[in-house]
Amino acid sequence: MAKLNIVQAINLGLDQEMAKDDSVVVLGEDVGVDGGVFRVTDGLHAKYGEERVIDTPLAESGIIGTSIGMALAGLRPVAEMQFSGFSYHIFHQLEGHASRLRQRSLGQRTVPLVVRMPFGGGVRALEHHSESREATYAHLPGVKVVIPSSPRNARALIVAAIRDPDPVIFMEPKHVYRAFREEVPETEEVMEIGRSEIVQEGSDLTLVAWGAMMRPALRAAVEVQNARKVSIEVIDLLTIAPMDSHTIVESVQKTGRCVIVQEAPKTLGIASEIIARINDHVLLYLEAPVNRVTNYDVVTPYFGRELDFTPDAGRIQREIETTLDF
Amino acid sequence: MPRTQVERFSVSHMQILDDDGNADPELEPKLTKEQLLEIYRLMFLARKQDQRMLKLQRQGRIGTFGPCTGQEASSIGPAYALGDSDWLVTAFRDLGARLVRKEPLINSLLFHNGFEEGNVVPDEAPNVLPISIIVGSQALHATGIAYAMKYRGEKAAALTFFGDGASSQGDVYEAMNFAGVWKAPVVFICQNNQWAISMPRSKQTRAVTLAQKAIAAGIPGLQVDGNDVLATYAATKEALARAYAGEGPTMIEALTYRLMMHTTADDPRRYRNEDEEKAAWEKDPIPRFRKYIERKGIWDAKKQAALEEEIKGEVDATVKEFESRKDFQxxxxxxxxxxxxxxxxxxxxxxxxxxxxxxxxxxx
CATH class of the missing domain: 1.10.287 (Helix Hairpins)
Structure with missing residues (x-):
């Protein structure tokens, strides 16, 4: 066991899968010699060579379009978008092809493709480097969207994504890329895509978050528990699509109260979908309206103002208390 | 300092069959009698199926489709040059190429009547991707497939079709550029049929040829007479030989003409005149190739009559089978x-x- 951060943990997962299966190839802008601008693919080029760790021309649609071809022909490409903000060029390849080829061909053609992309704010970057657009991708039937939150689940989920038979958008919360370390076992560990995880059990309120929001959410939960005699169940969503409603619904049935934390803008976000599913299944168990702590419906601010907009532990704590006091 | 020339480029054009069906003996590809007749049969079959589909569409028995009439040589010649392990990545006007690769005739009816079953190909038609509708987007898939072939050391290539409209798409340039960098075994066939719905070729780009788009990607480019099936076949064969030998991609612009509407939902009378169409019918690739095989003494009116009879039977039977299918769960x-x-x-x-x-x- 080694203590790794998320960057190192994803690197470990990629390395081990490449060692095991020579159909796995990595491609993207600066992923080879440079090891990626965040160093997620560091060392892979030296170890596996330029045929398997491909520095591509600078064209995102080209990267994903060719990756689709590779996947159709039996490879398992892991493509990197340098930042999620550069990924909109690939949208028509995902919507037009990757998401559809299985159904278009009634299962005869499949696209086992992973698109890795760092997303979210908190790194004082230029415009287009801080958005959270998981809902945009999750709206495409046929595409899986996965967001890890810690080194250990990042490693286990990247392995699952590579082995998955479908296109997986693997969104990496870059704010916490190097924020903390965690024991990550050297031996293989795989998590199932399509399952969320209860990271802390509780009985009075269900708190749902994902990605970089897990840390402020957990901090807020501790603060509230310290201040009052309540216990909060915290769920890490992990897979955005196809979403695991079961874990959330069962938890809310038990607690009767729910707060959802999302870094993305408020309207038509993943939180809206979670609320809809709670309404579908356990409306009559609710003791309070389901509450959400989100960004605002403004264009992602430049970093000078960014932190005032992003949900933080203080805001989450206030909304948990509002919901408990309803 | 004086300016110096750093590089010079040129684009060449190839034609093998003239309008009367005479072949240039220097360029004439080595095809057996059986192969020549098979090509002719496929061209004829694609034309007849296309014309029948037009009728079916007008009768409300199938949905919208894009007729391929006039483009049989630019579609069938390249596909006929493919080997068994090669991949075919098509747009939506490539019925001919798909038939070459043994896609069943019924697929075009199923697809254009709104059933995904039309995209499922049997084992004898491997490596044929479903029709791609988003203009130009499929070219990248061919480059990716070609990369996979090269990566595995297989002696195989990918061939993709797109049109003059698609040549304006970024994806097409990216596909050629990536393929150039990777030396990927892929053949890009641009079927320049002169019209992208209502947009004439002259408004699509200021470039004098579309073949010259290869130059920017640093790959070989060639223009051929796309109504000359010997030229489209020979040019593709040559490109494939380079691809198999590890020499990378080629782009071929095939000059042809969309004799019918863009799709059955389109009315060409709104943007082009009948004189132009009439002149284009004079260059119909099928009679030209028929003259060639007649000159060779392997075809005559009697054989033609028998073929027409046979293909009518095949198309009729396929329509019947299609209309009796009810097993769509x-x-x-x-x-x-x-x-x-x-x-x-x-x-x-x-x-x-x-x-x-x-x-x-x-x-x-």
Missing amino acids: PEILFDHVFGTKHAEIEEQRAQFLENLKLKSAKAE
């Missing part, structure tokens, strides 16, 4: 959203089936 789509099972999809499948039951109960 509606819920089958839920099986193919993902390759793994998910509760939400299964719940929706159950709801869907329940609603279908209620719907049919109400109808009864």
